[in-house]
Structures are given as C-alpha cells and as structure tokens.
Amino acid sequence: xxxxxxHSANMENLLPENLLLxxxxxxxxxxxLEVSHPVNLSRTFYGIMFDAGSTGTRIHxxxxxxxxxxxLPVLDNExxxxxxxxxxxxxxxxxxxxxxIRALLKVAKKTVPEDEWKQTPVVLKATAGxxxxxxxxxNALLDEVREVFDESPFFVPxxxxxxxxxxxxxxLAWVTVNFLTGHLYAKxxxxxxxxxxxxxxxxxxFLPKSKKTVxxxxxxxxxxxxxxxxxxxxxxxxxxxxxxxxxRLATLGALGADGLDWKVFTSSCLPKKFREDWxxxxxxxxVSGIPDGYxxxxxxxxxxxxxxxxxxxxxxxxxxxxxxxxxxYYFDRAVESGLIDGSRGGMVEVRxxxxxxxxxxxxxxxxxxxxxxxxxxxTYITCLLKEGFGFKDNTMLQLAKKVNNVxxxxxxxxxxxxxxxxxxx
Numbered sequence: 001x002x003x004x005x006x007h008s009a010n011m012e013n014l015l016p017e018n019l020l021l022x023x024x025x026x027x028x029x030x031x032x033l034e035v036s037h038p039v040n041l042s043r044t045f046y047g048i049m050f051d052a053g054s055t056g057t058r059i060h061x062x063x064x065x066x067x068x069x070x071x072l073p074v075l076d077n078e079x080x081x082x083x084x085x086x087x088x089x090x091x092x093x094x095x096x097x098x099x100x101i102r103a104l105l106k107v108a109k110k111t112v113p114e115d116e117w118k119q120t121p122v123v124l125k126a127t128a129g130x131x132x133x134x135x136x137x138x139n140a141l142l143d144e145v146r147e148v149f150d151e152s153p154f155f156v157p158x159x160x161x162x163x164x165x166x167x168x169x170x171x172l173a174w175v176t177v178n179f180l181t182g183h184l185y186a187k188x189x190x191x192x193x194x195x196x197x198x199x200x201x202x203x204x205x206f207l208p209k210s211k212k213t214v215x216x217x218x219x220x221x222x223x224x225x226x227x228x229x230x231x232x233x234x235x236x237x238x239x240x241x242x243x244x245x246x247x248r249l250a251t252l253g254a255l256g257a258d259g260l261d262w263k264v265f266t267s268s269c270l271p272k273k274f275r276e277d278w279x280x281x282x283x284x285x286x287v288s289g290i291p292d293g294y295x296x297x298x299x300x301x302x303x304x305x306x307x308x309x310x311x312x313x314x315x316x317x318x319x320x321x322x323x324x325x326x327x328x329y330y331f332d333r334a335v336e337s338g339l340i341d342g343s344r345g346g347m348v349e350v351r352x353x354x355x356x357x358x359x360x361x362x363x364x365x366x367x368x369x370x371x372x373x374x375x376x377x378x379t380y381i382t383c384l385l386k387e388g389f390g391f392k393d394n395t396m397l398q399l400a401k402k403v404n405n406v407x408x409x410x411x412x413x414x415x416x417x418x419x420x421x422x423x424x425x
Contacts, residue, residue: 042067044076046112047415048122048154050101052145054129054199054245054281058082059104060411061111064419072185073419078406079111086199087145088129089282091137098144105152112154122154125164125414128200128243129281138163157418164414166238170196170203171223171424172413174234177325179412180403184227193322195389195397196410197329197381199245199280204315204389205236206322213316221313226423235315242311242388244329245280247380248373250307254285266290269300269376271364276372297361300379308383314390326397327408333377334399336370345400351393354382 043066051058061079083100090097101124112120124145130138142161149156174194178184183191193206208214213235214222221237241250249255252265264275264286272295275288289295335342337356357378360367367374385391400408416422 041069045073045419046116046120047418048108048112048120049411049415049418050104050122050124050145051409051411052087052124052126052130054086054088054127054132054243056082056084056086057100057104058407058409058411059107060407060409060415061108062412062415072179075179075406075412078412079107080407081107086129086281087126087141088133088138089279090141091133091282094140094144097141098148101145101148105148105154108154117153118155120154121157121418122149122152122160123157123414123418124149124161125410126162127164127169128166128198128240128246130163131166131240132200132246132281164410166201166203166240167220167223167236168414168417168424169201169238169410170194170205170236171225171234171422172410172417173203173327173408174205174207174236175225175413175416175422176406176410177403177408179416180406180408181325192398193318193324194408195324195326195330195385197326197384198243199329200243201238201240201246202242202244202384203236203238205234206315206318206324207232208235208315208317209322210317216316218313221315224423224425226421237313239312242307242384244333244377244380247304247307247384248376249280249285251304251376251380252285252287254287260285264288266293267300267303267376268293268295269303269361269373269379271295271368271372274368274372295361295364295375297358297375297379300361300375301383304376304380304383305387307380308388312384312388314388318389318391318395323396323398325403325408326399327401329377330381330397331399331401333374333381337367337374337378340399342401345398345402348397348399349393350382350385350391350395350397353378353385354393357382 045064047062049060059081063076064073065076066073087097145161149160173196177194178191191207196203217235221235223234223236224231252267254265266288268290270289272289272291277284278287334340337360339348339352339356340346360378361375364375
C-alpha cells in the first residue's frame with residue numbers, strides 16, 4: 001500500500017489490472033477513503049510560456065500546485081519578464097532574435113528548480129507580428145528559436161515553437177481571465193468577456209447567453225472548447241491589422257504602402273507641427289501632422305472610421321449588460337490619458353473613452369509629451385468599441401493589467417491548454 005499511497009494519482013500505470021482488483025477489496029472502508037484522498041498528494045509543477053508579440057517578447061514562468069488530481073490546479077505564482085522590440089524586428093537578423101530568447105531563458109533557469117528542468121515544458125507562441133511577416137522570414141525566426149530551445153535544459157514538446165492562430169489567442173485569453181477571476185472553478189454560466197488590444201491584432205471573446213448571437217455570427221466566429229467534460233461555445237474573433245499599432249498605419253494609409261523612402265504619411269489625428277520617422281516591424285515610415293490644415297477629434301474620428309467600419313462584426317448581444325475585461329493597449333492608453341490609475345486599474349464606461357479622446361485630441365500640445373499618437377490611439381479605441389463591436393455608451397469595461405497579481409494575457413490559458421488539452425476547434 002505504500003506504493004498505492006504515494007502514487008495514487010497514477011497508480012494504474014504501476015499495477016496490472018488484475019492486481020488492482022486483488023488489492024482493493026481487502027482494504028477496510030476507512031482506509032480506502034484515506035487512500036483515495038491521501039494526506040499529501042499535492043505536487044508542484046512548472047510551465048514556461050513565451051509570448052512573441054509584435055512589439056515585444058515576454059516570458060511567463062508559472063508555478064502550479066495540483067492539490068487534487070481531478071480538479072484544476074492552483075496557480076501559485078508567475079514570474080514575468082519582457083524585452084523590446086519584438087521578434088519581427090529581427091526579420092533580417094534571425095540570430096539576434098534568437099539571442100533575446102536565450103537571455104529570457106536565463107530568467108527561467110533562476111526561477112525553476114534545477115531538478116525540475118527536464119520535465120518543465122518550454123513553449124513559444126508568436127502572434128500578429130509574425131503573422132504579418134512574409135512566410136520565409138517568419139520561419140527563419142522560428143527555426144532560430146527552435147535551436148535555442150533544443151540547446152536549453154528544459155523539456156521541448158512537439159510543436160513547441162509556432163505562430164498561434166487568432167482564434168486561440170482570444171479563447172486562451174478568455175480562459176486566463178476566467179480562471180484568475182474564479183469563474184472556471186465555479187463551473188457556472190457566469191463568466192466575463194475579454195477584449196484584448198495588441199499591436200498587430202485585436203480579439204473579442206465571450207460566452208454567449210443568447211442563441212441568436214451564435215446563429216447570427218459568421219460560422220468561424222464560434223469556437224468550441226472542452227472544459228469539465230462538457231463543451232462551451234464561445235464567440236471569438238481576432239482581427240489582424242486592427243491592433244493598435246497596425247491601425248495607426250492603416251489610418252495613415254501606410255499599411256502595405258510602397259515608396260516609403262520619399263512618402264510622408266499625414267493625419268489630422270497628429271499634432272500639426274509633428275514630424276518624425278517611426279518604425280514598426282522593422283520598417284520605417286515618415287509620419288507628420290498636417291501643418292497648414294486642421295487637427296482634432298472630429299476629423300480624426302472620420303479618418304479612423306475607415307479602419308473599423310464594415311470590418312468588425314457586431315455580435316448580437318454586446319448591446320446587453322455583460323461585463324468585459326479589457327487589457328493590453330486598452331489599459332495602457334487609459335492610464336496614459338489619465339482615465340484610470342495605473343497601479344489599480346478600474347471600471348470605466350465606453351463613453352469615458354470617448355470623452356477622454358475628445359479632450360486629448362482638442363488639447364494635443366498638452367498630451368504631446370506623453371505621446372504624439374495619443375489622440376489617434378484614444379480615438380481608435382473609441383471607434384473600435386462603438387462603431388466596431390457596437391458597444392453601448394454605458395457598457396462597463398473592467399480595465400486590468402493583472403488579476404490577482406497575474407498578467408492578463410493568453411499565456412496562462414495556453415500553458416493550461418498544454419497541461420489539460422482544451423481541444424479548441
């Protein structure tokens with residue numbers, strides 16, 4: 001029974017079936033209870049997840065405690081570290097991109113105990129930055145990362161380095177937030193929606209309460225996810241090119257443009273006297289305000305509208321009262337424009353973004369030191385929420401960078417998916 005005691009979680013692997021049958025009936029009922037819930041079955045394990053985004057690469061090192069083999073594990077803590085720029089900036093120098101990963105793996109070696117290295121999986125998932133690159137450039141970067149992983153002491157699973165599809169990005173961010181807010185443990189229908197605004201793409205994911213949302217959505221916007229032995233149907237979509245930084249380029253008419261050596265891209269969302277070179281994804285653009293023209297919220301909104309209108313699907317039920325968690329650039333810009341306190345986050349209504357966007361755009365010189373793009377960014381966020389997703393002015397958004405001290409991103413959900421196959425399709 002000592003064997004039984006220590007390894008009851010995977011006892012089946014140790015004992016042949018017939019032996020199992022012989023052992024169990026001879027145990028007294030009280031002991032049997034004790035055996036099926038041994039005093040200390042809790043084990044600690046680790047997971048390393050790299051988020052290779054368009055503007056930076058982040059490493060998340062998670063420590064989990066599995067208290068009960070059937071229940072979800074508990075997240076004990078997260079170690080988080082980030083470097084800029086993102087991998088896509090190294091598209092012509094993949095080795096240098098690989099070195100940024102090497103540097104971050106040093107953090108992992110300090111965090112994960114050495115005797116756990118061999119069984120701690122290391123995974124990198126790239127998002128919109130690499131989706132926007134030509135295939136051969138993206139593959140050269142991923143191959144470089146594979147080499148760095150192979151020479152590391154950690155466990156490298158199959159398909160450890162990949163470009164994640166947008167659907168999974170939204171679904172796994174939803175898993176992260178609902179896990180951290182406790183909604184997944186409760187097995188209730190009461191969950192929160194998520195809005196994630198990255199540099200290259202933006203995601204919306206929620207659990208529909210109304211069948212009409214499912215029926216009226218394009219088929220590819222409904223994802224099934226396997227949790228607690230039943231399937232949840234989520235509404236989710238990732239809009240590539242509608243991330244905050246890509247949207248700046250689209251607003252300026254520079255996304256996919258040529259003749260960059262001599263073209264200057266102008267916008268009434270920028271301060272009139274502003275003019276500088278601006279780099280994204282390893283490409284440099286000449287950008288300026290309109291020196292002898294007009295600037296301000298109204299004109300800016302009109303410009304930004306082209307990037308959103310008719311591109312973003314409006315789910316049937318978002319006009320309702322559900323709460324959405326909004327993070328990434330939604331959070332960062334709300335802090336920079338003074339909408340919320342960066343150390344705490346907070347609840348805002350969609351109309352608060354609109355009100356603040358007007359203030360920022362009509363006082364560009366005041367906000368210019370924070371960022372000359374703040375007017376464009378705040379107007380874009382307002383337009384995306386209202387004209388894009390179709391949220392009402394009074395829709396509540398919980399702006400959060402962290403929940404219970406853990407980063408709100410798809411990385412935790414992806415680590416989870418790795419350990420408990422969520423079977424997203």
